[in-house]
Amino acid sequence: MDITGRTVFIPGATSGIGRAFAIALAERGNTVIVxxxxxxxxDAIRRDHPAIDGVVIDTADPDSVARAAAEVIRRHPDLDVLVTMAGVMxxxxxxxxxGFVANAERTVTTNLLGPIRLIGAFIEHLLAQPDATIVTVSSGxxxxxxxxxxxxxxxxxxxxMLSESLRLQYAETSVGVVELVPPSVxxxxxxxxxxxxxxxxxxxFIAEVMAILEGDPDVREVLVERVEFLRHGEARGDYDEVVRTLNRTDPHAAR
Structure with a gap:
């Protein structure tokens, strides 16, 4: 993923990782819409960073996603990067x-259906671009x-797994898939x-992410050093110890 000269839409970018990522991309000369x-x-982001555009979107609402997608494409017809950042925990x-059902439903709606709806709303436009990228956001x-x-x-x-699957489906198209895998941030x-x-x-975290993207335009998974312990436990053969350590040391040990 080349991170210069792109037009990037990041829903879920009004706080946290999304906001910091949006600002970092804008500072590198990309057109960014939050x-x-x-x-x-x-409005607060736009006051502090006038080059950044913004639209209201609720990824839990299919109608809101459709309206926002139409607005973003109308205002930025050269859009070529979608970052599916929104999430709850x-x-x-x-x-x-x-007692857990209502929260579980909300989590699935935001974290899984949200990205699915976003990709569905933008994929026709992205496939028509000469070089486009979907950035998904998973977790350690x-x-x-x-x-x-x-x-x-x-x-x-x-x-x-959605990221892995879409990468296969889009293999013969102009759309690439990059998975951002945050640790605890x-x-x-x-x-x-x-x-x-x-x-x-x-x-x-953002500095390390940007260094990875700048250093390897073909990266498929963006893995900062802190998340490697979680990501590769099964491959290393110490998965059980990873799970024990994760749940012993920190109640909120990864994003």
């Missing part, structure tokens, strides 16, 4: 009958489970997580 549910957050107790927890967040773990594992994804000393500082 998306989010809250107009005031979009919450603790669940699956030992409580029925796609490869080793964190005990308190079953639905989050499952949706991120699904995003990983200091954001507000869960309460108190932005202050978690065991999580990677957000600026450090």
């Amino acid at each position: 998306g989010g549910r809250r107009r005031e957050r979009i 919450a603790a669940e107790d699956w030992r409580s009958p029925g 927890l796609a490869f080793a489970p964190l005990r308190p967040t079953p639905s989050y773990n499952a949706t991120k594992a699904a995003i990983h 200091q954001t507000d994804l869960m309460p108190g997580h932005a202050e978690n000393p065991q999580a990677q500082p957000l600026d450090d």
Whole structure:
């Protein structure tokens, strides 16, 4: 993925990793459009970074996705990168009958159906571009489970396999698929997580991501050093120890 001279839409970019990634891409001369549910957050980003455009979008609402896609393509017909960033994470107790279902449904809707709807809304346009990229966002927890967040773990594992599958389907087209795999990063994804000393500082994570993208335009998975422990446990043969360590040391040990 060449990260210069691109036109990039990032729904879920009004906070956390999405916002920092959007700013980093804009600083490198890309045209960046951020998306989010809250107009005031979009306006705040645009005040601080006038070159960044923004649209209101709720990826849990199919009609909102369709409207936003039409608006983004109308205003930026050279759009050639879609980053499916939006996500939620919450603790669940699956030992409580029925108590986890509402949160699980919300997590699946946002983390899995959201990216599916986004890709569905933009794929015709992206396939018509000479060089386009879909960036999916999974997690280290796609490869080793964190005990308190079953639905989050499952949706991120699904995003990983979706990424692998789409890469096969788009192999003979102009669309590439890049999977961003964050470790634990200091954001507000869960309460108190932005202050978690065991999580990677957000600026450090973004700097490492940008260095990987700049150093390897053909990268398929963007893996910062901190996520390698989770990503490759099964291949190394120490998966059980990875799971024990993950769940012993940090209740919020990966994004």
